[in-house]
Amino acid sequence: MNILRAGTLGVLLAISCAASADAPRPTDAQVKQAMIEESISRTPGNCPCPYHAASNGSRCGGRSSYSRPGGNAPLCFPSDITDEMVNSYRSRMR
Template identity: 55%
Template sequence: MGKMRIGILVGVGLILSMPAIGKEALTDAQVRQQIIRESLSSYPGNCACPYSTMSNGRSCGGRSAYSKPGGRSPICYDRDINDAQVQAFRKRLGG
C-alpha cells in the first residue's frame, strides 16, 4: 500500500509538471482574436464596434463606441492590439 501511494504521488507530480498534452500554443492571431472577444464581451451595449449590429439589424457604423472619442474604447480590430498586449495576454494565461 505504501509503494502504491508513492507511485500515485509521483505519477500525479509528473503529470502536473508536464505541459498540457494536446494544448497547442496560440498563435499571435489567435491571441489577438481572444483579446477582441474579451473586450467585446465586457461591453454592455450592442454597438461596441462599427461592424456590430443594432437591435434593428443595421450596422452600428459611426454610432459605435469605437467610432466616438472619449468614453469606452472597445478593441475591435487586430490592428488595435500591439505586441506588448499579446505578450501580456500570454503571461496572464501562464504561457
C-alpha cells in the same frame, strides 16, 4: 451576447490548455481574437464595434463605442492590438 461569451470562454480555455507543456502555443492571431472577444463582451450595449448590428438591424458604424471619442474603447480589430499587448495577455493566461 451569450453566444459571444461562450465563444470567448472556449477560446480562453483553449489558450489555457495550450499553455501546458504538451500543447502548442496559441498563435498571435488566436490570442488577438480572444482579446477582441473578451473586450467586446465587457462593452455594454449593442454597438461595441462598427461591424456589429444595432437593435434596429442596421450596421453600427459611427455610432459604435469604438468610433466615439471618450468612454468605452473596445478592441475590435487585430490592428488595435500591439505585440506588447499579446505578450502581456499570454503572461496573464499562464
